[in-house]
Amino acid sequence: MPQLADKIRRGERLTRADAVALYREAPTALLGRLADEVRARLHPDRIVTYIIDRNVNYTNVCVARCSFCAFYRPVGAADGYVLGFEEIAAKIAETIELGGGQLLLQGGHNPDLPLEWYADLFREIKARFPGFRLHALSPPEVIHLSRLSRLGVPEVIERMVAAGLDSIPGGGAEILVDRVRRLLNCYSKASADEWIDVMRHAHRAGLRTTATMMYGSVETPEERVEHLLRLRDLQDETGGFTAFITWSYQPEHTELGGAEATGVEYLRTLALARLVLDNFDNLQASWVTQGGKVGQLSLAYGANDMGSVMIEENVVRAAGASYCMDEVEIVRNIENAGFVARRRNMHYETLGDPVFRERDVPRLLALATARAEGDDSRAPELERYAARSAAEKARRGQ
Ligand code: SF4
Numbered sequence: 001m002p003q004l005a006d007k008i009r010r011g012e013r014l015t016r017a018d019a020v021a022l023y024r025e026a027p028t029a030l031l032g033r034l035a036d037e038v039r040a041r042l043h044p045d046r047i048v049t050y051i052i053d054r055n056v057n058y059t060n061v062c063v064a065r066c067s068f069c070a071f072y073r074p075v076g077a078a079d080g081y082v083l084g085f086e087e088i089a090a091k092i093a094e095t096i097e098l099g100g101g102q103l104l105l106q107g108g109h110n111p112d113l114p115l116e117w118y119a120d121l122f123r124e125i126k127a128r129f130p131g132f133r134l135h136a137l138s139p140p141e142v143i144h145l146s147r148l149s150r151l152g153v154p155e156v157i158e159r160m161v162a163a164g165l166d167s168i169p170g171g172g173a174e175i176l177v178d179r180v181r182r183l184l185n186c187y188s189k190a191s192a193d194e195w196i197d198v199m200r201h202a203h204r205a206g207l208r209t210t211a212t213m214m215y216g217s218v219e220t221p222e223e224r225v226e227h228l229l230r231l232r233d234l235q236d237e238t239g240g241f242t243a244f245i246t247w248s249y250q251p252e253h254t255e256l257g258g259a260e261a262t263g264v265e266y267l268r269t270l271a272l273a274r275l276v277l278d279n280f281d282n283l284q285a286s287w288v289t290q291g292g293k294v295g296q297l298s299l300a301y302g303a304n305d306m307g308s309v310m311i312e313e314n315v316v317r318a319a320g321a322s323y324c325m326d327e328v329e330i331v332r333n334i335e336n337a338g339f340v341a342r343r344r345n346m347h348y349e350t351l352g353d354p355v356f357r358e359r360d361v362p363r364l365l366a367l368a369t370a371r372a373e374g375d376d377s378r379a380p381e382l383e384r385y386a387a388r389s390a391a392e393k394a395r396r397g398q
Pocket residue numbers: 062063064065066069070071072107108109140186189
């Protein structure tokens with residue numbers, strides 16, 4: 001262990017064997033100290049950033065059926081929904097009111113939403129809210145659209161960028177090892193190579209993206225390391241990743257079931273990521289899965305960003321976690337840990353001091369949901385596009 005600690009302190013790159021040894025054997029306090037040293041080297045100004053945005057899930061209807069997912073509903077389910085353009089616009093207006101400037105927009109693989117639906121939505125958002133940013137469509141959604149439209153991934157990305165896409169979130173990575181993906185029933189939505197390839201095309205198209213890892217389901221420590229190395233390799237090649245975010249698998253209400261990883265396992269995984277991903281500038285804390293207290297501790301284990309104020313969240317909540325932190329609470333946690341809090345944009349450029357210190361903003365005591373309970377209204381735009389699923393055709397009497 002002392003040789004590995006020296007290697008990290010000299011700024012040398014860790015090998016696969018180094019990373020596995022650290023993860024399996026290093027005491028948690030040592031892992032944290034080393035990750036904190038790397039964080040301090042990269043961010044000596046003690047600034048910890050966060051973004052004000054909103055996680056909007058435009059539909060929960062999904063054909064992928066990942067076994068770890070508690071959010072999706074099958075095609076034709078009574079509680080499946082698609083948000084209308086007006087509903088999404090109202091969410092954006094509320095986000096702007098709270099000082100936010102972007103949506104994290106992701107959803108299920110809904111066969112009745114063609115590429116044109118996305119293009120029309122993005123264009124309408126950009127026309128109504130110029131300057132507002134869209135961090136949207138994780139790689140599996142891009143692949144789904146590519147299959148649905150029979151266009152190549154680069155062309156789907158090009159069309160989405162032309163309509164208003166600004167960057168791609170790193171969702172759907174889970175663990176980038178096909179053995180794991182098969183066990184999680186998410187190999188068909190995107191293999192490890194396919195996920196990497198979407199990000200490669202996005203970076204080549206000039207988009208910046210994030211990278212993620214969902215650990216704690218069926219993978220081994222070696223497979224977690226493999227995941228990190230795949231990300232590090234692509235970052236060497238393109239330099240297109242802005243940040244890395246890891247969170248633990250949330251088991252409640254999922255087909256896969258099981259138990260959630262502990263807080264110590266989260267901190268060890270985060271610290272290991274900070275040590276392996278030597279070409280990533282930013283690591284986010286995942287307070288939305290770990291809660292505010294472990295989220296705050298993340299700042300001593302390699303994270304330099306507190307993620308998002310979020311405003312709305314549906315996916316993690318469906319699996320049993322419902323933490324809420326508004327801007328006041330995020331800033332309180334950052335400052336209490338001895339850091340300086342700064343707002344940022346999707347490119348990790350700092351924008352300034354907390355909004356609540358500049359003007360009155362309403363406190364957020366619970367995260368919003370996609371829709372109010374019992375609201376099963378139908379998005380009016382759906383009629384503009386041809387139905388593809390048997391359920392939707394039957395609903396339209398076709
Ligand atoms: S994780 Fe995404 S792709 Fe998989 S079932 Fe859930 S919504 Fe669908």
